Amino acid sequence: MIMPFTQKVLQIIQGIPEGKVLSYGRVAALAGNPRGARQVSRILHSMSGKHELPWHRVVNSTGKISLPRGRGYELQRALLESEGVLFSPSHTIDLSICLWQPLDLAEKSDEIIF
DNA sequence: CCACTGACTACTT
DNA sequence: CAAGTAGCCAGTG
Numbered sequence: 757m758i759m760p761f762t763q764k765v766l767q768i769i770q771g772i773p774e775g776k777v778l779s780y781g782r783v784a785a786l787a788g789n790p791r792g793a794r795q796v797s798r799i800l801h802s803m804s805g806k807h808e809l810p811w812h813r814v815v816n817s818t819g820k821i822s823l824p825r826g827r828g829y830e831l832q833r834a835l836l837e838s839e840g841v842l843f844s845p846s847h848t849i850d851l852s853i854c855l856w857q858p859l860d861l862a863e864k865s866d867e868i869i870f
Numbered sequence: 871c872c873a874c875t876g877a878c879t880a881c882t883t
Numbered sequence: 884c885a886a887g888t889a890g891c892c893a894g895t896g
């Protein structure tokens with residue numbers, strides 16, 4: 757069975773939960789190609805419309821939206837904010853809070869941290 | 871197969 | 884922090 761980089765990227769992006777984001781580089785790394793950040797962006801370009809991709813949950817590594825104003829920036833920001841993602845005064849997302857980590861608390865849940 | 875492109879990233883000025 | 888540079892690699896024609 758073939759699993760092109762592209763397909764894997766799509767799977768990963770579809771797995772991002774609400775209120776969380778991933779950087780292009782992160783997605784690429786999870787897809788098995790730490791250097792494939794640019795491919796991720798290209799994929800989003802061609803597939804975001806045909807697949808139901810939460811493309812808005814993908815930002816660049818600095819926590820900023822890569823899209824230029826008037827070309828999707830405002831839309832992406834609006835979608836993220838509607839999911840509870842907070843933006844800093846400088847149009848950046850606080851990745852230390854919103855960056856999705858597949859490990860997350862899933863494995864630690866056997867002990868309550870409270 | 872080759873050349874070009876891109877919603878990137880890390881590093882250096 | 885902004886701007887420039889180099890590396891990166893899959894899709895497209």
